[in-house]
Amino acid sequence: MSEVTRPTLSDALTERMLELIRTGGHRPGDRLPSTRELSQRFAVTTPTLREALRRLEATGAIEMRHGSGIYVGADIERLVLPNPNMREIHAAQLLELLGARIVIEPPLAALAAEHAGGEELSALQRVLDEAGRHLRGEDAELHDANMTFHRATARMAGNSVLNEVVDSLLTVHGPEQREILQIFDDRRRDYEEHLAILEAIEARDAAQAESRMRAHLVDVKTVIEHRLQSPR
Amino acid sequence: MSEVTRPTLSDALTERMLELIRTGGHRPGDRLPSTRELSQRFAVTTPTLREALRRLEATGAIEMRHGSGIYVGADIERLVLPNPNMREIHAAQLLELLGARIVIEPPLAALAAEHAGGEELSALQRVLDEAGRHLRGEDAELHDANMTFHRATARMAGNSVLNEVVDSLLTVHGPEQREILQIFDDRRRDYEEHLAILEAIEARDAAQAESRMRAHLVDVKTVIEHRLQSPR
Incomplete structure (x- = not known):
């Protein structure tokens, strides 16, 4: 043979x-x-x-x-997939990934503010309520609620391809995202930034939803860059 | 068994x-x-x-x-992959895909204007020279040169994850992109819009590179929407 x-x-x-x-x-x-x-x-x-x-x-x-x-399978109609073979992400890749999210997610928050239906907004509110309950609890549950917030916001933008892209970016670095949560230890600030994004979406203020999402992700990236340069 | x-x-x-x-x-x-x-x-x-x-x-x-x-394999370190099982894309998906490109590619053109090195700019110029030579030639070759232009612009933005995302979006609908080229039959306008984007990148004018890329993709999407509604 x-x-x-x-x-x-x-x-x-x-x-x-x-x-x-x-x-x-x-x-x-x-x-x-x-x-x-x-x-x-x-x-x-x-x-x-x-x-x-x-x-x-x-x-x-x-x-x-x-x-x-x-x-x-559920993924047969997707155009974009997360790489199922990624097992670990290096710091440089993690920062590039956040850099990519900074480009993609803010315009999606703007689109969400324009397109979100009443039921979607209630669902997003419930996701943040859930995150609020886990603020003093387990990393894994808070992390899941936070990722659900970002996924739901992307879905509300109403473009299935962009939704797949964001889903792929969040899926592929699941464990590393949790690590971020541990590094970026101001859980309350993270939570409040999410709340502020939801408020802007509820107010149908696309420009503010976009700038708040951008500021939030830039915040996360800045803290992580700083911590990676000077580990405790 | x-x-x-x-x-x-x-x-x-x-x-x-x-x-x-x-x-x-x-x-x-x-x-x-x-x-x-x-x-x-x-x-x-x-x-x-x-x-x-x-x-x-x-x-x-x-x-x-x-x-x-x-x-x-070359893809082992990618975070995002094109779905290798896509065989045909419906009109609605094609429009969503262009909608996704309208969100992602313009900010990449802006980043390209900020980050591109001299060699990258010369390479991009050569890609357009190549497209220019195929303007009256075969669809396949013009299509390849045009896709190379979009891929190269995304790569010049300097974020590997965004580069993978754009590469995935352009890969997954290769045959349909060619169909676009046939539908969107003003090849010269397409070419001139690419040239105008290159000029803005060469001039290091991020805002103009972004708005020209957006206008270009919106143009393509508008023409296709129109043609899909009223096929010849």
Whole structure:
């Protein structure tokens, strides 16, 4: 057997699986034929089929649930994905990531102020209430509530692609974001800055929502830059 | 054999491969041990190993070159990836994608005006010279030159994460971008708008680079919206 066999067969199978999903009109969550049926349909061995399935699983196009079957994945229609192989982020990358968020999130806060519906605003308020309850509690829960705030604000902007981009940026550095929370230890200031952003969005003041989101993220980045230069 | 076997083994192997790359200090392009060596090292069968390898290949963490071996992939350090499973984009998604580019690319043009080095500016000029030569030629070549212009401008902004985001957005809808070029048939206007952006970057005029990039992308989006509503 050569070092790397069947590259084109695995590629072709991946294409056929995607075609099966597309032409079958299958949507995220829909169940697909079993491994056995698929191997028969495509006339390939199970190991070969499984290579193609793992490729599709790795990129969120399908979900393989143990003992249950194969389903269309939630990410199949996304344009942009977080890299699932990132395991650690270096300080320089973390700062670049915050630099990227400083460019992208403020205009989204402005769009959120223009587009948010009443229910979305109530939901955002509840997220901050939740954060408020965790202010003296566990890092993980406060972190989750804070990330939910940023995700929800991006979603309210009403552009699915930008929503995916922000979701990807927040997903890929989850553990590091928590580290930020520990470094950036003025939890109350963080919370109050979020509240001020919500107020501007509720007031439909796009310019203020944008400038408050920018000031907030610049604050976070500045504190982290400072701490990285002079660790305690 | 159950419907979906070994999910945790494949997960664990993926982790061990990533750990091997990380702890070995391997960089993109470095050659990794052969399939045979890896199966021995991890004490797994070749088909099981190959499932893990295909997962890593699908997300650009490794490259499997037929007859040559396994190499660390260029994308392993990216934070954001284009979805490799996108095959077609609907009109609504295409417009959302342009909406996303309208938010992200103009501030990058401003940053490019502030940060671009002399060599980068010459390279950008050469990209436009190339586009100019293809103005009456093949769609594919003009399209490539135009996409190179947008990618190069994003890269000049000096933030690797934003660069990955723009690269992902331009990669994922490559064929559809070409379609845009056919719809948006005023090739000369497109070219002249690119030239005007370059001039502003060369003049280190961040505000003008930003507003020209925004006007350019809004132009493209407006023309496409119009054409989609009233196809010829």
